[in-house]
Amino acid sequence: MEKYNMIIVDSDERYIKNLMNYINKNYSNIFNTTCFTDYLYMEEYIKKQKKTEIILISLELFKDNISKLKDRFVIILTESLSEYDGHSCIKKYQSAEKICKDIIKKYEVDGKNIEDNKDTNVITFYSPIGGIGTSTLAISTAYSIGQMGKKVLYVNLENIQSTEIFLNNFPKSKYNLSDLIISIKNRSNNFSEILNSSINKYSDLEFYYFGVTDSILDIEELTYEDIKDLVENIQKVNLFDFVVFDLPSTLDTKYYSLFQKSNNVFISIGQDKRSNYKIDTLLTQLDNTENFLFIVNKLNNKKEQLFPRIVSINAKPVIQTINFYEDIEGIYDIDKCFEICSEFKEDIEQIANNVLDY
Template sequence: MAKISIAIVDADDRYMQGVSDYFNNNYSERFTVSCFSNKDYLLEFLKTKKKFDIVIINKDMYFEELTTYNIKTKVIFSDFEEQGEIDGYPIINKYISGQALHDSLIKAYTEQNSDELEKLSVTNTESKIITVYSPIGGIGKTTVAVNLAKELAANGNSVLYLNLEDVQTTDLYFNSMKETTLSDLIFAIKEKKKDIKGDIVSFVSKDENSGVYFYKAIDSMLDIEDMDKKDVKVLLENLIEVQMFNTIIIDTSSKYNLQYRVLLNNSDAIIVPFGMDNVSTEKLNTFINNVTDLEKYTFLINKSINNLEYMVPEALQRENKSVEGGIPYDMNMQFNYAMESNATMVMKQILQSLIVKLNLV
């Protein structure tokens, strides 16, 4: 995959080195960075007919001749808080954070080159949508979804964890200094913006510890409810088309409505955790009796108690669906997947088995 080439033009060598190091350390799969401390050096380079996708140039060094060269995106650095444009190119403050600079460049690139979004991809393979859903509340869907995402990322996959619960705990599991949240992406979809793919890329965060991509938790519990079935369809289609993720792991609530019906119908696989109690069995039987494409569903027991036997729900027996295994109950495991315990080891084995079964390797 071709990378986006960036030229930084600024008289401050130390500053340019810092920006270059940030991009090389965090986004080497997407960008290559070159630095020019003198605009004449850049001009000599461009005259050799070599090209850059993005040129970021200090306002004091900007020259009109730059517009005559085939540069896809131009951004102007300012030493101060300043808004506006020069020759139609956006001005940004050079002293914003590395993450904010990355987001500003993505925004500028997508606005000026909407037909070349494939360069923002980090994978050329079509994404798979794996949804973790259960009609049973409190059964540990988030624990399964989060740890499946972490396991895939540890195996070298580009993974997005997408939380579509009404009450979200995303920020307990993944960390980011970015200010944008899933609410910003939902609002962009509701506004029917044409640049949804650019927003998908610029709004997403990446957890430094696990390498999992994610959107920070929604600002209001009502934001998910505001999405209708068309919005869900638009979100899923654009997540696939941007080709940024090998796998999209979707975490859900226990409700079932038209939005979730669209979600489940458009998932490549659905993982359904359930419990060993009678309520879980009854709810699962009711749900299975209303499912028409059961071949996409994989069932596992979560919060199992080792010294108790469990009964396979009647509906699963009737449909000849097996249970993938039982994850022991361990209240600490959901927050510390790295801990060495029997429950963690069992979960890792089951998740690795699921990864092979669902062809996510």
Template sequence: MERLTVVLAGPDTEYLEMVLRFVRSSEFASALTIRAFSSKDNLATYLNTQSIPHVVLVEPDFLTADVSWTTLDNVILLVSSQYSKESERYPSLFKYQPIHQLLTKAKAMYLDKHEVVVEQALGNGHTKVVSFYSIVGGCGKTTAAINMSRQLSLGGNKVLYLSLETVSSSPAWFGTVPNQELAEILYYITSGNKQAASKLEQYRKTDSESGLHYLEPLTHLKEIEDVSREDVRGLLDIIVSSHSYDYVVIDCDSNFHARTIAALEYAHEVMLLLLDDIQCMYKTKAALTALRSENAELYQALHRKIHMVVNKYTGSMANRPEPDLFDIQGYLPYIPQWKNVTQGQQLSASREFNHQAMFLTSLFSQAK
């Protein structure tokens, strides 16, 4: 997609400079050319003599500038209150929201209005999709998936975390309130709407500490149960073909639902978590044995990319999986301090766990 030219206009020079500094040091540096004006005269000169910009973010007071506003169909008002009365002529955005969120919404509004389709080139091979899975719940799958995602992001990679669990705990990690944005993205996909990619860009969130991107999970049980194999593949196609990420980390449900199978099939790597527990080992063996018997094609596909990882490892094991199924390839340590946590952020504070989570990425290049 072409680089967008954005004009930002308003009397607050400190705000303008803050936005410019953010753009220069963020991912938007390669996506946007931004021009800022604190003078109505300078704004008028630019808009009346230069090529029409893709987006004009302007505070309402600057609409009095001597500009042929009727020739601009991409004007967005920057309002200082979330309760400002909506303009009949121009859409608006709240000025004091996080800058990343503001620019993402402005870009998405442009894409929607002009029906610009994000280019797709499936199978580009640049994005590695990693699915975290366990046969038995309670194996610490989400803890491992989010910690690896954060560490990859802190290491300079562009990472998206996606939860496909029936009931996801990721909002507790990120301190957010669940919403229906993912449901809207999936609706766009199933209805064949070409703007699904722009909705994805609009609704993704950013973890302020690590820079990790994530989507809020579905919250209604009926909606998540209705997500099909095709829905998941369509969503992942759009994410991968956006060329925006080095890694997509999927937090799968502990079942063989169609959406889970789709995530396992699509992934380049599957991290299968288990515990040194007789019930966990038995159920894992029983499920994989049944899969090998009933769906040999899927079993063989998984066999080539599964990495079996023992979580809550204490230094020795009383139980081991059958060697003819999968070998243990990694270990994540037991962290006693995690027995009593009150915030999801506390589960990212162990240097030992994070070091081992990053070590698991060395398994990705090991051929089977």
């Protein structure tokens, strides 16, 4: 039988200790078990944990926002309920043996459907403003999502790609993004094989990326249909929880399909008139911007902060404001940026949490 990672959350320390001891003694071949008596500690742990199939939690500690963890299977310990807020329940006060059997049965019936139906969320970072730091935001957010235990693929679609300067450990895979683009253009049936042979894994994180393209023409020659197929094929192989696309500042109609397919499109904006003009122009050119979220980047508090007119009038969501941090200006290595500037790291983690909470 497959082995499952399970978290038990209950404020009754004696109860949770006895249950965990029984599981470790009799079901260690089925469950890897971690327990908490505080919901917030569990929530912090689960953001960093690579994989947790089951959360067994007491009713009094259950929180509505736990349902945001779409790839987790939640079972609630109650005295008599069979279901609560759409989640399965089992009786708390029964034999530990019966509890274990109920957990296995419920997960085998209902829990695996959550894993099987899990979609790869598509996240896109874009800005018409060159030099505003969009690539830094995109790759840092993908990196942070990987630190939180989610499997994330970063895809840089700039003509001249900057991926190498952000990562201090850049191994070479058998193929790179150019090979994947060829597979897409040829509409070949070996996409999954090429994808697996093209991605690089960064350090011990679930953060994956491509080696840079062989030629800038590889990106330039992509069409609307190519990008549409690229996104759909990445989702179809279902290897990742998230795929983060990093677009060039040039607005090209071939990227419209990516805007449409994205769960969220993060638009980085500045605080000056030129920046505002470009953002307003962008928004007037697009028919549907409901999935657009805005990030003010490199904010200088000593200068006047101006917002794009259309963003202000339509109350578009500005989900994060990131200050200009002089300590990391000119430093691109993500590890070093996070180490030197904890404020920047926290800003990026808030964006990553926004992605996870979608």
